[in-house]
Amino acid sequence: MPASPTIGSSCASSPEAATLPSRTHWNVREGACSLPSRRFQYLREGNPACPRPDARYNKGARPVTQGGDEMSLFAVLGLLAAAASAEEWKAPPIQLPKPLKHPVIAATPEELGRLRAALKATGPAHDAVARVVKQADEALSKPLAFPPRGGQHNQWYQCDKCQLALKTIDDTHHECPRCKTVYSGEPYDDVVYEHQHYAIIRGASNAAWAYALTGERRYADHAAKVLLGYAERYLRYPYHANTRNNLAWKIVSGGHLFEQTLNEAASLSCxxxxxxxxxxxxxxxxxxAAIRDGLLVPMLKNMDKHKAGKGNWQTWHNAGMLAGGAVLGDLAWVEKAIAQPHNGFIEQMKVSVSDEGMWYENSWGYHFYTLHAMTLIAEYARRLGIDLWSHPTLRKMYTLPVHYTMADGSLPRWGDDVHASARGAGWLTEYAYAATKDPDLLPLLPQAPYWQSVMLGRDPSTKAEPPILTSRVFRSAGHAILRTRGEAGLTAAFTFGPYGGYHGHFDKLSFVFFGHREELGVDPGRAASQAYRLPIHRNWYKPTLSHNAVLVDKQPQRPACGKLELFVANHEYAAVAASCDEAYPGVCHKRLLVLTPTYLLVVDQLTSDKPRRFDWVYHNRGTTIECDAVKEPGKVPDKFVGLEYVQDIKTGATASPIRAAFAGKTVTTHLTMAGAEETEVLIGDGPCASILDRVPMAVITRHGTQTAFAAVLEPVPIGRRPAVRAVELTGAVVTVHRGDATDQATLSLANELDVTTGGKAVLVTPR
Known part of the structure; x- marks a missing residue:
């Protein structure tokens, strides 16, 4: 057993840990899930007010990056003041305009005037608006054929054997791209029907906007035909849900047009x-009357039966109730959407968002997904004369994401996420900027005219300097972002905060790593096909093995929250440490990250109440992994949750320092770990976006009642040699031999950190 460094920890055995449900209770239940990526794309494309952002904004001009300092007294006071202002916020009176003049939520007369003027003019603004009219013309040119029943969730459009998304041959034949099995009937056909419903509704939405802009009756007639068609069919479509076996869930969460109250609410509001x-x-x-009684009111009543409480479902229910109630002139629905106890907008702002503005599910995909609903609620309320934009917590949900931007322009892929960026949500931010004129939002907005900028009256040619990004810690959300200057432009993101619930993962004290404008250290997020119901989600994507974390006894973590121990940063160096004693009862884990201009140092200390197996896991983008400690394929540990998805496994054992290289197309990441007796090494590759998208990984194993790991991750462009020669761990001191220089990091029991280079202090916690 290796000696454990005395990097002191405040961990103690948690009395709450023993009362947490067993891990099997936290497995993903069939069907309890949210928006598939393709459905989210529809919501952005279907309504001109919710377009898909231009791809260039996903990885647009990056904010300027500088170092940071440990959170100052002023920053702490500012955070406390912001929290206090949220508590002091007073809800505005909830009422409807009298008389009620349509449109009441879609646009104001001034906004319609801007759109009509742009349509009559020439240039980029005209093109942005005319595109919607063209899409309406396309909808009118196609025969209107309603599917025979409601749609089904994309999670069913998978091959159960291969756990891959199916390929559509036609409406009733769906093929696995790997084993070529062809599926037919329910629920596979119904997933196709779902997308057909979306296309029909999208066409009606475009036609309604075209009518509002041109006054041509044919557009209104098409939209009316769709609404009346669904009014005739809504209650006739069989009631169904996203589950086959969970009757209680089906009763509360299902629908007629769609399989979830969630996406019926989204379709209603959007x-x-x-x-x-x-x-x-x-x-x-x-x-x-036919549309009201056959479609709008039944949809409202259906979603209202599902009091979802804290979460993205209820937020979308609120958007649906506000939109539906407003257009019907029914104040009761609007009041429910905003002020209903335990469910309304006001309650969501209190319980679902961190002090800094992060949605509690610890996933940027679900942050923006929920923010979409929040935006509709606030914007529709504004047009009704109800000011929700003044809520300070809502504003922070727009300004926070940019501070998490990684070296490649993306946001950390935590929880059930695929890919997100702060600029990719510019179309949402446009509404927030129009309502608040917050200058911090302006750099996130597109610099070419598009629907929102035209409608809301912003001149997109107005220049704004990108924000200067620094190392920061977000104590309430439980994240730290480390940045350093240098050619590599290294960034790392560390998560130690509360468990994110259904869409969170068992990833406490894990991190992601970026450099040279590339993703290096990988968190896979969720499958791109959103395979929530399949074993790969509950046995790979959600559990700990797929994250850059430490496992105990080959099992995933329990839902847990960590504790921040220190954070300190300057322009050249940054460090964070956190501990957790809830993930594994009887085990205390403390992790220290130190980011330098050229490498990331990762130090772990683990102590236990009895002998345990500890697996240190790291995943890095690349085409291959080479490690001097492994030989040929060896014996693979049994009963190891998730290891069944790892391929090309090789194993070995060593007491010497470990070196591995993750070779990519332009960058190779070199892993150097301090040696210890009786160390086992496993390398292979695991899934990322799908079971076919493979990412090299290393698992380094040690045993005992206490152990430690000290590793350096050094990304080097192809053609260059790594500078780090060796890493040593002696007590509380980690020594990194780098070329002719020697770096040392020392963390005391009192969480006092000293980092030196060549004997010169470069990063020190305030004493």
């Missing part, structure tokens, strides 16, 4: 209610 709003005055009294 498209159906605004479409009705835009063509209201072109409808006869009979048609209005």
């Amino acid at each position: 498209d159906l209610a605004p479409s009705y709003d835009l063509i209201h005055d072109a409808l006869s009294q009979t048609d209005r």
Whole structure:
């Protein structure tokens, strides 16, 4: 057993840990999931108010990066003041305009005027608006054919054997790209029907906007035909849910048009209610009553039966209730959406968002997904004369993400996420900027005209300097972002905060690593096909093995929260340490990250109440992994959750220092770990976006009641040699031999950190 460094820890056995449910209770339940990526794309594309952001904004001009300092007294006071202002925020009066003039939520007269003026003009603004009219023309040119029943969740569109997304041959034949099995019938056909429903509703939305801009009756007639068609069919479509076996969940969460109250609410708020709003005055009294009684009210009642409480589901329910209630002139639904105890917008702001503005599910995908609903709620309320934009917590949800931007322009892929960026949400931020004129939002907005900028009256040619990004710690959310200057532009993101619930992962004290404008250390997020119901989600994506973390006894962590021990940074160096004693009862884990201009140092100390197996895991983008400690394929540990998804396994054992190289196309990341007796090494590759998208990984194993790991991750461009020669761990001191220089990091029991280079202090915690 290796000696353990005395990098002191405040960990103690948690009395709450023993009362947590067993891990099996936290397995993903069938069907309890949210928006598939393709459905989110629809929500952005279907309504001109929710377009898909241009790809260039996903990886646009990067903010300027500088170092940071440990959170100052002023920063702490500012955070406390912001929290206090959120507590002191007073809800505005909730009322509807009198008289109620349509459109009431889709746009104001001034906004419609801007869109109409752009349509009559020439240039980029005209093109942005005319694109919607063109899409409406395309919808009118196609025959209108409603699917025979409601749609089904994308999670069912998978091959159960290969755990891969299916390929559509036609409406009733769906093929696995690997084993070539062809699936037919329910639920596979119903996933295709779901996308057909979205296309029909998208066409109706575009037609309603085209009518509002041109006054041409044919557009209103098409939108009315769709709304009346669904009013006739909604209650006739069989009630169904995203589950086959969970009857209780089906009763509360299902729908008729779609399989979840969640996406029925999203469709109502994004498209159906605004479409009705835009063509209201072109409808006869009979048609209005038919749409109200056959579609809008039944959808509202269906989602209202599901009191979801804290979470993205209820936030979308609130958006649906506000939109539906407003266009019907029913104040009760609007009041529910905003002020209902335990469920309304006001409650979500209190319980679902961190002090800094991060959505609690610890996933940027779900942060923006929920922020989409929040944006609709605030914007529709504004058009009703109800000011929700003044809520300080809501504003922070827009300004926070940019501070997490990694070296490649993306955000850390934590929890159930695939890919997100702060600039990719510019279309949401446009509404926040229009309402608040917050200058911090301006650099995140597109610099070419598009629907939102035209409608809301912003001149996109206005220049704004990108924010200067520094190393920062977000104590409430439980994240630290480390940045250093230098050619490599290294960034690392560390998560130690509360468990994110259903869409969170068992990833406490894990990290991701970026450099040379590339993703290096990988968190896989979730499968791109959103395979929530399949074993690969509950046995690979969600558990600990797929993260850059430490496992105990080959098992995933329990839901847990860590504790921040220190954070300190300057322009050249940054460090964070946190501990956790909830993930594994009887085990205390403390992890220190030190980011330098050329490498990331990772130091782990683990202590236990009995002998344990500890597995240090790291995943890095690359084409191959080479390690001097492994030989040929060896014996693979049994009963190791998730290891069944690891391929090309090789194993070995050593007491010497460990060196491994993750070779990529332009960068090779070199791993150097201090040696210790009786160390086992396993290398292979695991899934990322899918089971076919492979990422090299290393697992380094040690045993005992206490152990330690000290490793350096050094990314080097192809053609160059790594500078780090060796890493040594002696007590509380980690020594890194780098070329002719020697770096040392010392962490005391009192969490006092000293980092030196050539004997000169370069990073020191305040004493």
